[in-house]
């Protein structure tokens with residue numbers, strides 16, 4: 001089959017649940033090998049959209065194409081190319097990780113070889129625990145086993161609904177590494193919904209942003225960050241008192257636990273800030289502007305973000 005440029009295409013989806021139209025003419029498409037954040041305030045329709053993409057519910061109108069296969073007309077072929085964790089994966093706690101993988105491999109319509117099972121175990125770094133019972137796994141390990149199961153059949157599109165929920169910082173970081181490895185090494189295209197903007201910023205190349213079931217924008221994470229008018233930059237610099245004197249000549253500043261915060265700085269101004277500090281022979285240890293995506297997101301969604309940051 002010819003590999004098309006857009007492994008997932010969502011076209012004019014509409015969905016009413018109860019009396020309320022939840023999704024309105026929603027269209028977007030994903031480029032191969034890229035990681036997309038799926039962002040939107042609570043109740044904006046992310047889970048409903050994902051459930052339509054993986055064919056758990058039917059849209060009232062519109063279409064989803066996976067590798068060119070319509071999910072309504074060629075459901076089986078379409079599902080062959082997609083992997084997903086929408087709700088918590090149904091793991092068998094009293095079986096080992098390997099027994100779980102073998103069970104799901106047996107349920108796949110096409111045979112899955114042991115070599116592929118070993119490959120996914122390696123990819124999610126579970127070799128050391130794969131013969132232990134799943135009930136002894138940490139949440140992060142269960143999550144990784146869930147991902148291993150969802151990619152057993154080598155899908156080219158992987159959809160994860162809130163995958164970092166309940167994970168500790170180390171678990172989140174590990175998961176990010178595995179997902180980036182999947183995109184880079186296997187050219188898997190990912191759609192990852194999350195409430196954690198900072199997480200999306202670290203993980204994703206692009207973001208699909210929806211509000212009230214409508215597409216707000218589909219953009220490069222870096223572009224929306226750069227397009228945010230002004231942001232807060234945090235600088236670790238020493239000595240702080242002298243740095244404050246230098247910076248206050250041009251910017252609004254204050255001290256925070258992490259260093260000096262400079263407010264309303266344009267992205268393009270950051271080199272100027274660093275230049276001013278180094279001209280005064282001050283030592284700059286770090287410059288961060290974590291809130292860029294947050295600022296951009298709120299300006300795109302009229303400040304109705306409603307996210308847990």
Ligand SMILES: Nc1ncnc2c1ncn2[C@@H]1O[C@H](COP(=O)(O)OP(=O)(O)OP(=O)(O)O)[C@@H](O)[C@H]1O
Pocket residue numbers: 017018019020022040041042043044045046047048049
């Ligand atoms: N079965 C249903 N019947 C009626 N309304 C529903 C049903 N399921 C979801 N909704 C409503 O649809 C809207 C979208 O819900 P959805 O779960 O898709 O949003 P979401 O963006 O995933 O939200 P969250 O970020 O909170 O998970 C919400 O207003 C929700 O109350």
